[in-house]
Amino acid sequence: MKTLVIAEKPDMGRNIAAVIEPRAKNNRTYLEGEQYIITWAIGHLVGLAEPDAYDPKYKRWNLRDLPIIPEQFKIIPNPKTKDQLKVIGEVAKRCSHIVNACDAGREGQYIFALIQQQLKLKQPVKRLWISDLTAESIARGFAELKDGIEFENLTQAARARSEADWLIGMNASRAFTTRHQTLLSVGRVQTPVLALIYDRQKEIEAFESQTFYDVKALFKQEQLEYTGTWQGERLTSQEKAETIAAKVNGKNGLITKYEVKETKEYPFKLYDLTLLQREANAKYGYSAKKTLDLAQALYERHKVISYPRTNSNYVNEQNIEGMHKALHMLKSTSYASMAEGADPSRVHVNNKAVCNPQRVEDHHAILPTLKRPGTLSKEEQHIYDLVIIRFLSHFYPPAMYKQHTVLTEVEGETFKTGIKELLSLGWKVLIAQDKEQKKAKSSKKGKEDEEEETQEWNDRSFDLSPDEPVHCKKSEVKEKATQPPKSYTEGTLLKAMESAGKSIEDEALRDAMKDSGLGTPATRAATIERLKKVGYITMQGKRITVTQKGRTAVELIRHAGVELLASPEMTGQWERRLHQISKGEASADVFMQNVQKFTISIINKVSSQRPAPSSLFGGDEDKSKGRGKRSTGKAAAAPRDKEERAAKRIPKSNAAASNDTSSVRSSLGRCPRPGCEGHIIEGRKGYGCANFKTGCSYVIWKEFAGKQVSHAMLKSLLLQGKTQVLSFKNEDGSTFKGRIVLAAEGNGKLAVQAEDSSEAVKS
Numbered sequence: 235m236k237t238l239v240i241a242e243k244p245d246m247g248r249n250i251a252a253v254i255e256p257r258a259k260n261n262r263t264y265l266e267g268e269q270y271i272i273t274w275a276i277g278h279l280v281g282l283a284e285p286d287a288y289d290p291k292y293k294r295w296n297l298r299d300l301p302i303i304p305e306q307f308k309i310i311p312n313p314k315t316k317d318q319l320k321v322i323g324e325v326a327k328r329c330s331h332i333v334n335a336c337d338a339g340r341e342g343q344y345i346f347a348l349i350q351q352q353l354k355l356k357q358p359v360k361r362l363w364i365s366d367l368t369a370e371s372i373a374r375g376f377a378e379l380k381d382g383i384e385f386e387n388l389t390q391a392a393r394a395r396s397e398a399d400w401l402i403g404m405n406a407s408r409a410f411t412t413r414h415q416t417l418l419s420v421g422r423v424q425t426p427v428l429a430l431i432y433d434r435q436k437e438i439e440a441f442e443s444q445t446f447y448d449v450k451a452l453f454k455q456e457q458l459e460y461t462g463t464w465q466g467e468r469l470t471s472q473e474k475a476e477t478i479a480a481k482v483n484g485k486n487g488l489i490t491k492y493e494v495k496e497t498k499e500y501p502f503k504l505y506d507l508t509l510l511q512r513e514a515n516a517k518y519g520y521s522a523k524k525t526l527d528l529a530q531a532l533y534e535r536h537k538v539i540s541y542p543r544t545n546s547n548y549v550n551e552q553n554i555e556g557m558h559k560a561l562h563m564l565k566s567t568s569y570a571s572m573a574e575g576a577d578p579s580r581v582h583v584n585n586k587a588v589c590n591p592q593r594v595e596d597h598h599a600i601l602p603t604l605k606r607p608g609t610l611s612k613e614e615q616h617i618y619d620l621v622i623i624r625f626l627s628h629f630y631p632p633a634m635y636k637q638h639t640v641l642t643e644v645e646g647e648t649f650k651t652g653i654k655e656l657l658s659l660g661w662k663v664l665i666a667q668d669k670e671q672k673k674a675k676s677s678k679k680g681k682e683d684e685e686e687e688t689q690e691w692n693d694r695s696f697d698l699s700p701d702e703p704v705h706c707k708k709s710e711v712k713e714k715a716t717q718p719p720k721s722y723t724e725g726t727l728l729k730a731m732e733s734a735g736k737s738i739e740d741e742a743l744r745d746a747m748k749d750s751g752l753g754t755p756a757t758r759a760a761t762i763e764r765l766k767k768v769g770y771i772t773m774q775g776k777r778i779t780v781t782q783k784g785r786t787a788v789e790l791i792r793h794a795g796v797e798l799l800a801s802p803e804m805t806g807q808w809e810r811r812l813h814q815i816s817k818g819e820a821s822a823d824v825f826m827q828n829v830q831k832f833t834i835s836i837i838n839k840v841s842s843q844r845p846a847p848s849s850l851f852g853g854d855e856d857k858s859k860g861r862g863k864r865s866t867g868k869a870a871a872a873p874r875d876k877e878e879r880a881a882k883r884i885p886k887s888n889a890a891a892s893n894d895t896s897s898v899r900s901s902l903g904r905c906p907r908p909g910c911e912g913h914i915i916e917g918r919k920g921y922g923c924a925n926f927k928t929g930c931s932y933v934i935w936k937e938f939a940g941k942q943v944s945h946a947m948l949k950s951l952l953l954q955g956k957t958q959v960l961s962f963k964n965e966d967g968s969t970f971k972g973r974i975v976l977a978a979e980g981n982g983k984l985a986v987q988a989e990d991s992s993e994a995v996k997s
Contacts, residue, residue: 235330238324238357239272242336245534246367247274250335253372271325275336279319280348281474284306284490297412300837301405303830307397309348323353324923334382335362339543339596341756343385363868366540367533368603372658385432391816398422398808400830405833406799411841416851418787419768420807423753424761425791428770429800430735430752431722432780432788442720442958445685447475451482451649452708453642456698459707461689462642462649470839472711478647479709486692487644492700493776497635497677501627501661503547504599507755508543510620515725518616520725520774522759529600529616536614538607539621542877544597548590553598557644560602561629567606569622572664576629601625623664630661637688638696644706652688653696671959721777731758734806750806778803782852782916784879790846795839798832829844847923850915859951902945904951906976914952934982938974943984951976951984 239254241247247265251258255267260745264273285292285302287310292302311319319991332355336342349494350359360380364375399422405418447466469475503509507526516526529542541929549557564573583589587761602618610618638653639837722730730751753761765771770784780788798804814820901913905923910932918943921943922933934951936943947957956975970988977983 235329235459236266236698237270237331237333237706238322238326238329238334239335239362240346240349240506241274241498242271242342242745243276243534244274244339244767246335247533249367249537250362250372253369254376256924263318264325266325270333271329272397272500273322273325274318274534275345276315276318278313278345278348279322280352281311282396283310285404285983291691295408295412296298297409297554300409301401301833302400303405303567303833307400309352311352320353322349326353326355326357326545331355331360332357333360333362333376333379334385335545337758338365338541339393340362340395340754341543342390343388347389347393358382364541365544365597366601366603367537368605370604387818388816390822394822395812397826401829401833402750402799402836406796406836406840409837410787410794413840413843414790414846416783416846416848416852418790419764420791420799420997421764421769422789422799422808423757424764425720425754425788425800426802426805427727427731427761428737428765428784428989429788429792430730430778430802431765431771431778432729433717433784435780436724436945438718441944443715443718444470444947445713445715445959446470447472447623448712448714449475449478449649450480450710450712451479451644452644453487453704454707455699455702455704460640460696460698461642461652462675463648465648467710472713475711476700479574479711482644482647482649482706482733483709485644485706486705487642487706489640489645489698490648491639491641492698493639495637496631496639496657499635499660499662502624502949504549504601504628505586505621505624506545506547506599507542508545508732509547509758509935510600510617511932512728513620514617515776516729517620520613520616521762522728523763524613525617526759528614528757532610532614532618532621536607538603538609538610538618540603542600543754544600545755546594546597547599548593549588549598549601550591550594551589551602554581554583554589555582555590556604557601557625561605563581563604563606564602564626569626572623572626576626577631578629579627580631585628586931590915598996601624601635612644620635627661630664631658633660634658636696638698642696642704644997649925651765653689654688654775655696656690656692667972669674713987723778725776727762727778728758730802731761734809750810752802752809754809773953782918785916786846786852790843792844794836794837799836848922852918883902902948905930905932906952907981914948932982934976934984938984941974941997943974947974956987959989 239247243249248929251265251267251270253264255270255272258265258267258270258272259272260760266272266273267727288302288304291299317917327936332350334343334346336346348399350353350810356668360379361382362375363380403419403421406425407418410418411766447469451462451464451467453460453462464478469478497537506514507529511522511525514520514528516521520528526542529539532539545569558578560574561573561581563576564570567573581588600621601836604623605616614683616784634657636653636657637654638651638655640651640653642651677721720726734750734752752758762771765784766773769781770787771778771780773779790798791797808825811825815822815825902921903914903918905912905914905925907930910923910925910930911928912932914921914932914934915924917933919937920933920935923930936947941947941960941962942946948955949972956973959971959973961969962972972986972988974983977985
């Protein structure tokens with residue numbers, strides 16, 4: 235009898251067939267040769283059954299029927315791909331052995347396990363475990379097939395992940411939805427990620443910018459000129475700053491301290507998927523999902539890069555020879571000039587920045603294969619360029635700099651200067667210099683309260699004589715303002731997900747946190763897409779913002795007393811436990827018992843929560859984005875029509891019509907309108923009274939006089955009737971200081987009141 239090979243996708247199956255059965259007959263849904271029959275899944279052919287498969291009563295969403303905890307999880311075929319599942323079952327009857335050739339990772343292992351379970355396949359199983367789809371790798375993989383039993387722990391981890399997501403997502407989504415009469419998607423990973431975005435946005439809104447002043451001085455010594463920044467406590471008085479500037483202007487000074495040290499900048503780490511997604515988002519604005527799709531195409535269709543869904547930035551010893559061969563291959567491509575300048579001796583088994591087997595688990599870092607790239611789309615080329623330049627950089631020496639630190643004293647005032655003098659570009663010859671400068675500048679933004687930015691001298695040497703006097707040629711005062719934290723982009727959110735929301739600058743610690751991150755490299759993109767689809771977040775350019783529905787969802791979850799459900803760190807620990815299960819270091823049964831206990835606690839706490847008024851979930855735009863979506867806790871869960879209908883048949887609760895907002899924290903303050911006891915809540919374009927349905931029309935618009943009214947400004951308006959001092963522009967382009975104030979009419983209208991005048995510019 236023959237051996238059945240089950241690949242994850244058709245392209246993968248055909249690539250495998252071309253190597254092991256080049257003369258195989260093409261039967262459209264499978265390929266058959268003398269020794270092998272090669273067929274494929276089309277992603278997930280089988281999935282966990284819906285609740286109504288256990289009891290018809292679950293078709294109707296009812297809080298009293300929760301929690302739903304199956305004794306044994308049922309699985310069902312995907313109706314859209316049941317024909318392909320049938321094909322696998324039929325050809326399996328003619329085979330005595332099976333090779334699992336699905337993607338070499340947790341998800342690929344689970345796809346095969348469900349097919350095996352559904353079709354009751356009893357044949358012995360071997361596992362193909364390869365990191366790229368070149369002919370050489372496929373041939374080597376089949377020569378070194380592993381026993382399927384070796385991957386049983388990985389299967390258990392994959393199954394536990396899926397069932398845990400089902401339990402929490404299905405139960406929590408139904409509980410919060412039925413309790414609050416609004417379709418709310420809740421998930422084991424997606425909810426903590428939403429909480430990360432929510433917390434960052436709250437920080438930004440609560441931030442109150444403060445004006446301060448820097449004194450800059452231009453110094454000259456012979457032909458050398460350099461700038462310094464005044465050192466001392468932050469200057470909040472413009473008058474004091476101008477006094478210092480005037481004091482030193484035109485005066486001579488001395489060098490009181492001068493230090494020089496040589497520094498090296500080594501190439502950045504090889505790419506794992508998350509790092510590649512972050513770079514592509516920063517450089518090209520690509521979403522995490524788009525980068526994953528492009529990388530998958532380069533791996534699967536073009537076969538020019540290794541397996542992209544990896545969480546490793548290093549390679550094994552056996553990969554070193556392949557890296558040298560790939561370098562040689564690139565010499566006959568459009569990357570020839572870069573490859574010719576590379577030094578092969580720099581990449582070897584003792585180079586721990588590249589080769590670190592202890593940091594490689596299922597897959598090594600993303601590498602180019604030995605296949606020359608053919609015709610790539612513009613976007614595919616962008617991703618391939620990133621991989622190639624990062625790969626080649628490790629064959630180049632480090633960039634060399636001289637770091638100069640200078641303290642200059644004039645009239646008793648001290649100024650500090652930092653100079654980064656380029657000695658040798660090293661690997662940075664591969665990167666356009668202007669892009670490097672932009673990157674360096676962007677990384678410094680928002681740090682005005684720290685030491686002055688280092689000035690880069692890339693085209694000349696910094697020749698200072700520390701014993702010679704200097705002359706202050708010019709001095710000036712620069713007005714600055716403290717900056718709020720930055721909104722998440724998909725790139726920075728991926729970084730936060732990788733470390734479970736912890737801000738970790740130390741590279742070693744950040745790597746150690748990878749096992750405790752939110753989701754996996756393969757699922758993070760889908761989690762972000764899920765949050766968009768259910769209407770919890772929106773994109774404003776690259777910036778991610780939380781919708782009113784997303785805000786209320788987080789606040790309701792936290793107020794219910796199930797903080798763990800919105801805790802990035804705790805949920806990251808769950809991911810760590812799943813990783814331990816995959817390594818045989820933890821029990822899947824114990825993990826699932828804990829998940830069941832937590833599921834029960836969610837239902838108990840949500841049941842006692844007071845329903846939230848519909849006004850807290852935002853406008854129709856927010857609601858429409860979430861309509862028809864349901865969560866099984868899986869980041870990429872697809873919406874189902876029957877779940878949408880079930881959600882619409884939620885039993886109505888009289889309490890849901892209540893305007894009592896005391897049980898949630900979306901209230902931004904009391905409505906100032908006389909006689910109204912309502913609360914101010916946030917809408918899409920303004921802050922309005924929650925009692926708008928009963929006739930209160932009080933509203934403060936978010937945009938006024940060229941300013942965005944933040945939560946902090948709103949609070950000042952509601953409590954004091956005015957904001958802090960702000961800068962405004964006149965029609966002629968000049969600026970003036972003033973405050974936004976509430977007009978006397980008591981209807982939420984705003985006005986600008988100049989600081990030096992009692993006159994106001996009405997809204």
